[in-house]
Amino acid sequence: MDTLNLRLQEDPPSRKGERTRGRIKVATARMLERLGYHSMRVLDITQEAGIADGLFYFYFKDKSDAALAVLSEFVEFxxxxxxxxxxxxxxxxxxxxxxxxxxxxxxxxxxxxxxxxxxxxxxxxxxxxxxxxxxxxxxxxxxxxxxxxxxxxxxxxxxxxxxxxxxxxxxxxxxxxxxxxxxxxxxxxxxxxxxxxxxxxxxxxxxxxxxxxxxxxxxxxxxxxxxxxxxxxxxxxx
The missing domain is CATH 1.10.357 (Tetracycline Repressor; domain 2)
Known part of the structure; x- marks a missing residue:
């Protein structure tokens, strides 16, 4: 989680869309850590990221899609x-x-x-x-x-x-x-x-x-x- 956050702050993507996707991943990581995979909702992620639900679905299909993106990066780290x-x-x-x-x-x-x-x-x-x-x-x-x-x-x-x-x-x-x-x-x-x-x-x-x-x-x-x-x-x- 800290790694995702630091990467977004120290080496932010040049494109706005990539930065938004990064913010969603950081929010997802925080909710996974705080609530757990089964209890976490899309609403929890969007509230943490400070975005509308519709914007979340532009980048991820559902909470599982976002969780897999975060956990896959974590595993490789x-x-x-x-x-x-x-x-x-x-x-x-x-x-x-x-x-x-x-x-x-x-x-x-x-x-x-x-x-x-x-x-x-x-x-x-x-x-x-x-x-x-x-x-x-x-x-x-x-x-x-x-x-x-x-x-x-x-x-x-x-x-x-x-x-x-x-x-x-x-x-x-x-x-x-x-x-x-x-x-x-x-x-x-x-x-x-x-x-x-x-x-x-x-x-x-x-x-x-x-x-x-x-x-x-x-x-x-x-x-x-x-x-x-x-x-x-x-x-x-x-």
Missing amino acids: MPPGGSVDSASRTAFETIRETNYRFIRLARANAGLMRCMLQVVDEHPDFSALVQKVNRDWYVRVSRSVIRHYPGGAVDEDAMLLMTYALGSMMDELVRRLVINPDQNLLKLTDKIVPTDNALADALSVIWYRALYPAAEIPKGLRGTAAKLDALSKEQPLD
Whole structure:
């Protein structure tokens, strides 16, 4: 939502019609965040945008058309920007930054992410877009990780499956922490990872251990991440 608004303010389209369409999309994003997909009405969008209903229908067929335009843009924005294998960061730093940004994005757009889950079930084309964006991101991540191993040492399909599994873990945790809060999980995270920084540390240790099992975790991690690191160094069970 903020991205749409900033883009409209900082780089407004040259044509008036495009600017109006942008205003409607911003208003739709706000109503999706505030009211949810099913409760939102065209009237809510037009009142938020300060336009007549007739003008809305000049640009969009109905509320679903406007919602899909907004959510499709949001989905394509979701993967973190920049390189997943930056020379200026270590592999752990890249994983940690990516996880932290995803957590913060979810908190800032919980309503939009909730609407995504609703719309996926009703619109196959949108579901296909979400799956494509996710797969493209997982492929980028898995190829980046493979470059840290000797040639032929890692099976590409196995690494891609690992990345899917780790990404799905993040999706489900965010859903239960932010989108549809699970009170038991919230109590647990409040106890052991009370901040987003601590949560990102802990989850990134899990990612790093799975993707680079022979590598050492960087020193200086916050409490829970350090405990997870210590667990991985315990003696095997009988």
